[in-house]
Amino acid sequence: MPHPRPLPAPFVDRPFTVAAARSAGVDADRLRRRDLASPFSGVRVPNGALPAAKLAAVALLACGPTAFLCGGSAAAWHGMPLPPRLARRTAVEVAVPAPGRAIRRRGIIGRVLDVTPAEVVASRDSVRVTSPARTWCDLAVQLTVPELVAAGDRLLRSGRVSLGDLRSAADARRDRRGMVAIRSALPLLDPRSLSPKESELRALVVLAGFPVPGVNVDVHAPTGEFVAMVDLFFEEFGEILEYQGDHHRTDRRQWRRDRTREAELEALGYHVMEVTDDDLANPEALLSRIARNLVRRGWRGELRPLDEIRRHLRIPGA
Template identity: 60%
Template sequence: MPRANPLPSELSTRPFTVREALDAGVGPDRLRRGDLVAPFHGGRAPAAVRLGLDGRCRLALALAPPSAFVCGATAASVHGIPLPPRLAFRQDVELAVPAPGRAIRRAGVIGRVLRIEAPDLERVRRMSVTTPIRTWCDLGVLLHVPELVAAGDWLLRRGLATASELERAADRRLDRRGVVGIRTALPLLDGRAESPKESELRAILHLAGLPAPDVNVDVVDPHGRFVARVDLLFAAYREVLEYQGDHHRTDRAQWRRDRTREAELESLGYHVTEVTDDDLADPVAMVARLARRLGGAGWTGSPRSLDGIRRRRRR
């Protein structure tokens, strides 16, 4: 097969629409060559160029009506808002047009029609995207409450929103879908949370009716020497909860530090419970274990039903 003619320089390093290419003098046969891929109907990209999230979004927008904007889970990824794997790794681009328009219908695009106001949109890296605050409200349709709390905590910690701003946005939200989850999540937000999984854990504990733990507490010994900064602490019951990601298991040095840290805490009269992602995937069983532990330390309450929290599938 003859070598393909080089693309015009302005198209050789980025995705482009078929219309752009034709206007630049690229023939239809050239657009069918194997060194190009078609992420969307009507769009092309050099196969050697990594498309990435921004590239997919910009190409999808270039093929959409001028009023279109990135929304939902895709907007959350653009802003860096943490999402569960089922959404974070999704390749489809979520685009919306303002109501009363017609949803975009194109393979690789999840089309929406949203009631939107000008302050709800901003430009991010040359893309029209819902703001972090509006995006969080829209996630109320896609996330269960602990995941929504994790996303909200992330916004608060990074100064992208305040709790009152999120509450005002929820109040003026015209789309009532997801409003129950949003209203449940709002009073649980805490900008001190240092990881999404920690936020999920704290939200589950609250929804289950367990005592409210202190967040990211520095523990010192009787002489004032710093011992550890713990994720969650039930001070009255001397119970520490620590979320342990996989790196705590696979990094040998980290594992050794964790064991020493745990021994120091237990020498001061604390009990340490480690929580993993498997525990978060089965919150009913996790809460039952924690309730028994707290009950043995003097808590006289009982956990509430967690029927409203969907059990996540283990990966």
């Protein structure tokens, strides 16, 4: 098979619209050749010219000048953590301002959003996207409360928004969907959190009615020597919660360090409870275990009713 004809210079190493290529004299047959990918209707990408992270920006090419990234696609663009059910989704969420008509194209989830000019910003790559604070509020219709807390913690830690910015965005929100989740998540946010799962665990603990734990607290021996920084610390009860990702299991050196660290903490009289992603997937059993450990060490509180806790753990619309 003969090699395809070279493309004009503006289309060699970057995504382009079919309309722009046709205007430059590229015929329809050339635009169907295998060296051009078509991730979205009306858009072509020279093979190898598109990092996966840029796919969302390419979707905007065919959507007109008023379109912008929103929802999970905007969150990913801003670097917010998303649960796997959203992170694995290949369709891109694109909105137009109300009262426009939602875009209907292959590979695009079209939405119409009532936004103010300040709620749509241009990134350093000139990609139009909902602002970080607006994006966080919009996520409330797709995430559980602990997942929303994880996204907000990451934003606060990045320094791109303040807690006041998120509160102002919530107060200004015209769309009242998700407001219960937003109001539940706001008082739980903490920029000291170092990982999304740690954030989810902390949110679950507080929503369940346990005391608010310290976050990433430095623990020292009586001599003043530093021993460890622990994820969540119920200091009054000497109880420590540590979220353990898979690398703590698969990395042999990390596993050994963890065991030594845990032994040092327990030698000081603390109790260390490790929590994994499987535990988070079974919150009732996890919370019961935490309660038993705290009661044994002097806690006299009570868990909130399970129905009330479950309400915060539901995926909206599921």
